[in-house]
Amino acid sequence: MEKGSKRWAKVAQEIQSHKRFLVTTHVNPDGDGIGSGIALMGHLSALGKDAVMVSSDPLPERYRFLDPERHIRTYDPSTSVGLKEEVIFVLDTSELTRLGRVQEVVENRKDQVISIDHHPFRDNFAHIHVVDDNAFATGELIYDLIQSMKGKLTKSIAEALYISILTDTGLFRYGKNPNRIHTIVLDLLKTGIDPGWISEMLFESYLPKRLQLLGAILSQLEMFFGDRVSALVVTQRMMEEFGARQEDLDGVVDYARYVIGVEVGVMFTELEDGRVKVSFRSKRELDVNQLAVRLGGGGHSRASGLVMRGSLKEVKGRVLEEIGVSLPPIQKPTKK
Ligand SMILES: [Mn+2]
Incomplete structure (x- = not known):
């Protein structure tokens, strides 16, 4: 896997040359699947693109605050979701079966699908795979994509990426490269996000x-x-x-x-x-x-x-x- 902006060249070109995007992630979406999806949608919107996110299962209650305008939809086969979108991003997912019911939207459209993931490579379901199992979260890869395209790191994008990294590193405990984790987090903090409030929403809001x-x-x-x-x-x-x-x-x-x-x-x-x-x-x-x-x-x-x-x-x-x-x-x- 190439490093730096080179690995993103094809993805950036797909983004620039299309208008409508679908973003999705695995069943039982977690902090990384949701956070990386919201950050990617934010990046696409900032570029003037239309982006929607769909998942097989509803967003867990504790992540709702990340999506106040309800851009993330639970998949409903009776709607036209996925029909008019030109490019489909599959995030944090190494096999199509992990998409649950959304699999039927994605399969047989390989030439429209881009996979961004940090699980070991398993299934060749996309025409572009940016898969790096050294990355500690898919959110790290989305951060990298935004940087390589010189996109703006807004507060809401940073909040979503922070949650993706926070949850997939087990609250900064795991990950092969702690220097890189904390360097990225420092960059996210500069946008003014509030880690104390985020932790309260995620870990101190249980029934x-x-x-x-x-x-x-x-x-x-x-x-x-x-x-x-x-x-x-x-x-x-x-x-x-x-x-x-x-x-x-x-x-x-x-x-x-x-x-x-x-x-x-x-x-x-x-x-x-x-x-x-x-x-x-x-x-x-x-x-x-x-x-x-x-x-x-x-x-x-x-x-x-x-x-x-x-x-x-x-x-x-x-x-x-x-x-x-x-x-x-x-x-x-x-x-x-
Ligand atoms: Mn992940």
């Missing part, structure tokens, strides 16, 4: 039920393989009891990684359709992207996941077995 659900989940924490693997389970019954939605589980899997000595944290979530969502987090040694790929999913080396068929018990057994054979050998303490 009591959400924290009670978290308590119920954490109280069932289980340990495996000599306390190197921790597991959390969420059943449909718990979801019903606390009146929770899928978005209320955002970030919960991270707690599994907070246990001392744990290398892999895994969360099993029973879905409404009877399948089980499996989310992985790892600390430093085990590449959970490879682990998820072996089970039929994917993601990043420290965060990945998939959805599996079978009962909670079956899926748990199968996944723990695969973790067991993947765990790196324990380093014996060296004698002094």
